[in-house]
Amino acid sequence: MLNPFFKKIVTVILFIVSSAAIAKVNVQANLQELDTRGFTVVRNVFTAEQIKLLRDAYLQCKTQAFAIIDNIPAQPRFFSENDGNNQSKYWKTAQYTILQAGKGRYDFYQGFDNGILASDIVKHNAILEKLMLAIMKDEITNYSGIIHSEPGSEDQYWHRDTHTLANVGTDGSKLVIHDDFYFTILVPLTVDFTIENGTTEFLEGSHRLTAKDFGNCKPVQVPVPLGSALVFNGKINHRGKANLSKDDRPALYIVYHKKWYNDQYRSGIN
Ligand SMILES: O=C(O)CCC(=O)C(=O)O
Numbered sequence: 246m247l248n249p250f251f252k253k254i255v256t257v258i259l260f261i262v263s264s265a266a267i268a269k270v271n272v273q274a275n276l277q278e279l280d281t282r283g284f285t286v287v288r289n290v291f292t293a294e295q296i297k298l299l300r301d302a303y304l305q306c307k308t309q310a311f312a313i314i315d316n317i318p319a320q321p322r323f324f325s326e327n328d329g330n331n332q333s334k335y336w337k338t339a340q341y342t343i344l345q346a347g348k349g350r351y352d353f354y355q356g357f358d359n360g361i362l363a364s365d366i367v368k369h370n371a372i373l374e375k376l377m378l379a380i381m382k383d384e385i386t387n388y389s390g391i392i393h394s395e396p397g398s399e400d401q402y403w404h405r406d407t408h409t410l411a412n413v414g415t416d417g418s419k420l421v422i423h424d425d426f427y428f429t430i431l432v433p434l435t436v437d438f439t440i441e442n443g444t445t446e447f448l449e450g451s452h453r454l455t456a457k458d459f460g461n462c463k464p465v466q467v468p469v470p471l472g473s474a475l476v477f478n479g480k481i482n483h484r485g486k487a488n489l490s491k492d493d494r495p496a497l498y499i500v501y502h503k504k505w506y507n508d509q510y511r512s513g514i515n
Pocket residue numbers: 346352392394406443444445446483484485486496
């Protein structure tokens with residue numbers, strides 16, 4: 246018979262070992278989903294305290310962004326996507342770039358990742374980093390921004406997040422044969438992502454396909470609770486959906502990519 250002290254120690258050790266085993270199994274499940282479906286929801290990535298700090302930072306970014314959107318003229322943006330033409334607009338100052346990502350939907354893209362958005366909470370989350378290194382192995386970097394989707398926003402245009410790595414055409418034939426090098430992570434900041442407020446829609450498996458085969462993919466939306474992270478391959482065809490709720494649906498995004506890729510360049514932006 247173990248004395249109570251040893252019994253307690255054994256219980257603690259068993260708990261640690263089983264938690265580590267569960268974490269390992271979950272990482273494997275997330276990696277498997279990323280490989281086959283192209284997206285996955287990782288649970289319990291951020292604490293409630295961290296989400297509160299991130300939410301406060303988002304509210305400051307929103308004030309800064311709308312001081313620009315409401316006061317300087319937007320510039321038109323023309324670009325090609327999935328072998329089709331697209332049109333949008335953007336606002337640019339010496340410090341900030343904001344992209345319109347569909348009606349009522351804004352990407353606070355450049356100039357916003359300072360303060361808490363530049364802290365270890367965002368830049369070095371242990372769970373996310375482990376996942377990213379498991380796939381991309383080494384020489385990775387990340388940056389962050391915010392997607393602000395207002396009530397009444399409309400469906401975004403379908404797109405991949407990466408360049409298609411071809412000089413001619415945007416069907417993705419050169420992209421899909423390349424090792425995975427870019428992942429986007431969306432983090433709910435004030436509300437869960439739901440079907441009603443427009444959680445991201447994916448063409449399941451399209452990260453492995455050229456645009457001509459997108460018709461074979463199933464459109465899928467997944468709910469993402471606060472504290473979790475929606476992780477997806479930058480090659481996957483996806484879009485933000487209309488926000489039919491009465492609340493803003495902000496998302497922090499963290500992009501991880503191989504260091505050789507330049508994500509500070511965007512087609513159609515001067
Ligand atoms: O808002 C979303 O759910 C997705 C946003 C997105 O894909 C983008 O702006 O590139």
